[in-house]
Amino acid sequence: xxxxxxxxxxxxxxxxxxxxxxxxxxxxxxxxxxxxxxxxxxxxxxxxxxxxxxxxxxxxxxxxxxxxxxxxxxxxxxxxxxxxxxxxxxxxxxxxxxxxxxxxxxxxxxxxxxxxxxxxxxxxxxxxxxxxxxxxxxxxxxxxxxxxxxxxxxxxxxxxxxxxxxxxxxxxxxxxxxxxxxxxxxxxxxxxxxxxxxxxxxxxxxxxxxxxxxxxxxxxxxxxxxxxxxxxxxxxxxxxxxxxxxxxxxxxxxxxxxxxxxxxxxxxxxxxxxxxxxxxxxxxxxxxxxxxxxxxxxxxxxxxxxxxxxxxxxxxxxxxxxxxxxxxxxxxxxxxxxxxxxxxxxxxx
Amino acid sequence: xxxxxxxxxxxxxxxxxxxxxxxxxxxxxxxxxxxxxxxxxxxxxxxxxxxxxxxxxxxxxxxxxxxxxxxxxxxxxxxxxxxxxxxxxxxxxxxxxxxxxxxxxxxxxxxxxxxxxxxxxxxxxxxxxxxxxxxxxxxxxxxxxxxxxxxxxxxxxxxxxxxxxxxxxxxxxxxxxxxxxxxxxxxxxxxxxxxxxxxxxxxxxxxxxxxx
Numbered sequence: 001x002x003x004x005x006x007x008x009x010x011x012x013x014x015x016x017x018x019x020x021x022x023x024x025x026x027x028x029x030x031x032x033x034x035x036x037x038x039x040x041x042x043x044x045x046x047x048x049x050x051x052x053x054x055x056x057x058x059x060x061x062x063x064x065x066x067x068x069x070x071x072x073x074x075x076x077x078x079x080x081x082x083x084x085x086x087x088x089x090x091x092x093x094x095x096x097x098x099x100x101x102x103x104x105x106x107x108x109x110x111x112x113x114x115x116x117x118x119x120x121x122x123x124x125x126x127x128x129x130x131x132x133x134x135x136x137x138x139x140x141x142x143x144x145x146x147x148x149x150x151x152x153x154x155x156x157x158x159x160x161x162x163x164x165x166x167x168x169x170x171x172x173x174x175x176x177x178x179x180x181x182x183x184x185x186x187x188x189x190x191x192x193x194x195x196x197x198x199x200x201x202x203x204x205x206x207x208x209x210x211x212x213x214x215x216x217x218x219x220x221x222x223x224x225x226x227x228x229x230x231x232x233x234x235x236x237x238x239x240x241x242x243x244x245x246x247x248x249x250x251x252x253x254x255x256x257x258x259x260x261x262x263x264x265x266x267x268x269x270x271x272x273x274x275x276x277x278x279x280x281x282x283x284x285x286x287x288x289x290x291x292x293x294x295x296x297x298x299x300x301x302x303x304x305x306x307x308x309x310x311x312x313x314x315x316x317x318x319x320x321x322x323x324x325x326x327x328x329x330x331x332x333x334x335x336x337x338x339x340x341x342x343x344x345x346x347x348x349x
Numbered sequence: 350x351x352x353x354x355x356x357x358x359x360x361x362x363x364x365x366x367x368x369x370x371x372x373x374x375x376x377x378x379x380x381x382x383x384x385x386x387x388x389x390x391x392x393x394x395x396x397x398x399x400x401x402x403x404x405x406x407x408x409x410x411x412x413x414x415x416x417x418x419x420x421x422x423x424x425x426x427x428x429x430x431x432x433x434x435x436x437x438x439x440x441x442x443x444x445x446x447x448x449x450x451x452x453x454x455x456x457x458x459x460x461x462x463x464x465x466x467x468x469x470x471x472x473x474x475x476x477x478x479x480x481x482x483x484x485x486x487x488x489x490x491x492x493x494x495x496x497x498x499x500x501x502x503x504x505x506x507x508x509x510x511x512x513x514x515x516x517x518x519x520x521x522x523x524x525x526x527x528x529x530x531x532x533x534x535x536x537x538x539x540x541x542x543x544x545x546x547x548x549x550x551x552x553x554x555x556x557x558x559x560x561x
Contacts, residue, residue, distance in 0.1 A: 043550050046549050046551055046552065047552045050547055051455045052423065052547035052549065053547050053549060055370075055423065055424070055427060056423075056427075056543075056547070057433075058427075059427045059430060059431050059434075059541070060358065062431055062434060062435065063434050063435065063438045066435075067438075077438070077439050079355040092424070093423070093424045093427070096389075096390040096424060096427065096428055097431050098429075099390055100390050100393065100394070100427070100428040100429075100431045100432050100435075101431045101434070102435075103393075103396055103432070103437040104431070104432040104434075104436045104439065105393050105438075105439050106394075107397065107398055107408070107436075108408045108409075108435070108436050108439035108440050110441055170415035178555070179552075179555060180555060193434050227559050229557075229558040229559075230558055230559045233557055234559065291503045322553075323535035334394050334398065335391045335392065336391070337390070337397050338390060339389050
């Protein structure tokens with residue numbers, strides 16, 4: 001196999017991402033470009049991602065983002081050997097823009113197309129920073145749309161879900177709590193910042209699904225969000241000010257505690273020595289901090305890609321594409337459909 | 350010049366290869382059309398490849414791309430526009446957007462008074478009115494009842510309107526003819542004619558979770 005240039009396109013939510021990697025003959029993957037256009041500012045006043053707004057933004061951003069990625073890599077489209085694109089899971093209208101564009105590029109350039117899984121892409125992002133994954137690892141994916149524990153035996157094929165949220169995603173809980181206490185959308189960064197000034201033990205918020213009879217590796221954040229709302233309303237009813245920093249710190253502690261406790265327990269019980277945390281919430285300082293403490297205690301190697309690689313981007317799709325190409329997987333059909341509910345064990349379509 | 354014509358603003362997934370000559374005449378070399386409002390994203394690129402193959406051509410032979418820019422249901426419309434944009438970028442060829450209603454009208458340029466309507470869903474239609482091949486009103490979106498009194502010689506387009514006739518989607522020829530005044534110029538931006546804002550409302554006051 002000679003060296004290959006793999007292009008990745010991501011449009012499953014509110015970021016239009018184009019990434020480019022080089023797949024070397026020895027299987028090594030080098031990041032050449034990572035360009036993202038985000039429509040997050042357009043969603044802020046709605047308090048969440050509006051699918052139609054996101055889809056419109058993808059259409060506007062697709063070719064300019066491609067141009068910037070090619071410039072960054074110092075390449076032209078004629079250098080591209082394969083195209084990978086997120087075909088699910090995600091917002092239907094948003095996915096369709098990326099997949100339609102990817103098909104057109106692949107057809108015009110006469111190169112193979114690979115429809116790949118967004119969630120597997122988040123795991124693949126880590127290989128861009130920390131190199132190949134061990135034969136077996138556990139991945140905790142935490143973002144505004146997903147909260148999942150995955151057993152990864154082969155990035156290009158064998159990924160199994162160990163647990164997932166039964167209601168809200170962790171990032172969604174951040175957005176909702178931010179709204180309750182009057183912080184801006186998206187809620188992750190402002191809550192993380194306020195929490196640093198607060199006392200994580202000030203308020204005892206519940207730890208979802210941690211009872212002895214609860215599913216061991218599933219998550220729930222809806223009750224936590226309601227608990228925060230109740231606590232804030234009780235304060236207001238009594239005419240007391242809301243200690244925003246303490247609320248943030250205590251809420252964040254509950255999220256980080258449950259996520260890391262379950263991930264470490266899963267790793268121990270399954271006998272897996274490596275934990276990868278990725279997705280937008282992986283950028284949270286308390287989550288990564290607590291994960292570091294607990295993984296060290298348990299003798300588990302922790303891998304968290306830099307924040308830029310944790311949030312949605314095209315580089316992770318290019319990286320996953322490179323793994324899939326290296327594995328000799330057959331390309332997707334140009335009739336590739338989008339699948340908003342694509343299960344995580346389907347790495348490529 | 351050889352032009353690829355695409356449109357996904359109606360339930361039709363349309364790709365055609367058209368030869369546009371020096372005298373301003375368009376001749377369709379090959380067409381692929383599937384009527385399936387849910388298949389735009391899946392079928393447009395395969396249709397494009399098949400039409401090129403039937404015409405005995407390759408992507409590199411194309412001189413330009415023309416794409417219907419709506420108005421049309423948003424998701425399908427975007428599939429066509431982003432496909433056209435990406436093809437243009439990959440081939441280094443200009444992409445000319447053209448109103449889908451104008452393209453439909455271009456096939457009836459000889460009609461004195463023409464009304465073109467397409468399905469806008471939600472029991473509404475997109476429409477524009479033409480006289481001797483020139484648009485005089487629209488494009489706009491309204492209930493079909495709002496067009497009942499419009500006096501024209503022919504109505505073309507969606508079945509929603511009782512008196513409408515076939516076809517309900519533009520032909521590759523019509524797309525190229527409607528876009529042809531733009532040929533040779535800098536293409537305008539590839540902006541879809543949405544005619545509606547996104548259905549999003551800013552959240553009101555937060556609901557209480559505990560009893561007041």
